[in-house]
Amino acid sequence: MKNFNFAQKLILVTILLLCASLLFLYWYKHTYTLDVPNDEEVNSTALDGKLLIAAMGSPFKDSIAARVLKHYNASRVAVDVIKVKGLANTDAAHFDAILMLHSWEAGAPTEIVQAFMDKSPESEKKIVMLTTSWNGLEQMENIDAITGASIMVDVSVFTDQIIKRLDRLLKNKK
Template identity: 40%
Template sequence: MKIQWYKIVVWILIGALVLFFLLAVWYKNRYSMDAAEPYTMYSKTFDRKLLIATQGSTFKDSLVQNVVRYYENDSVFIMIIDVSALPEIDPGDFNATLVLHTWEYGRAPEEVETFVGKNRDHLGKVIMFATSGEGNNSIEGIDGLAGASTIKDIFLYTDWILLKLDALLPREKSQAYFLEPQHR
């Protein structure tokens, strides 16, 4: 009994689709980010408010810890959320929003794109940091930086983020570090 050529082609296509599906599942499990645990720091009554939307990874967790540590002696309320919650957030409630996300499948996560699309009027208060393998992907028209998740560069990225955040969350005069001129 002869096997017809179209049956062979169908089986090859089915095999290719199954292989593609398995590779997609493996890629998603291997490279997708964990969910970040939401929490808040300091008092909601503070005038200056910072929202940090992030994904769970050692690199992003370190960036968040560095930012929180930097503001620990300032009167800044900090809310940390997972990027999946971004579409429900009103950035008008915050003086600054820092979004840390991974570039997946050639684009930002859908929640980040939705947030950007819904909040065009508040993008001047939004800072993005996108991680990717190449470290060169970012959302066009948004103040941001892209880089690889390289722990050795964590302080370089932290300094850049804090420089941008300080412009949006200026320190109170009593907390600013100014040197008084010396008179002789």
């Protein structure tokens, strides 16, 4: 490195930092964004509506999903729980309400969430979306989302908001 001038050293360090950042983002996406409990179906013989919960794995989102499941466990609402990546093969028309629990990453929603919203714009009115981000303010344009940071003490507050919206959608189903 003695033969490199300052500009060449700066360029080399910048390239190394960029590569390290890209490697970290790749690792983060594959470690934290697609890990949720196995897909499951609850109350499959229900008559009063069908709810889909699509979640990205995190202690915060898992706690909310568990509380929503517990709320609807004794009801006559069929509940399907899938990983967010399962949205790629999901038809929104089969559900009366959809709960999406996802994280804001690198200044945008995950590609799967964006693609699902793009392919199902007519279903926007039956979607309840919780978007978590570092500052708790990020959300998709033109989507009425509940937003916040993943702070465990706020689980019950977010769950109450979500259940109120889902109850309204399931009561108003056609």
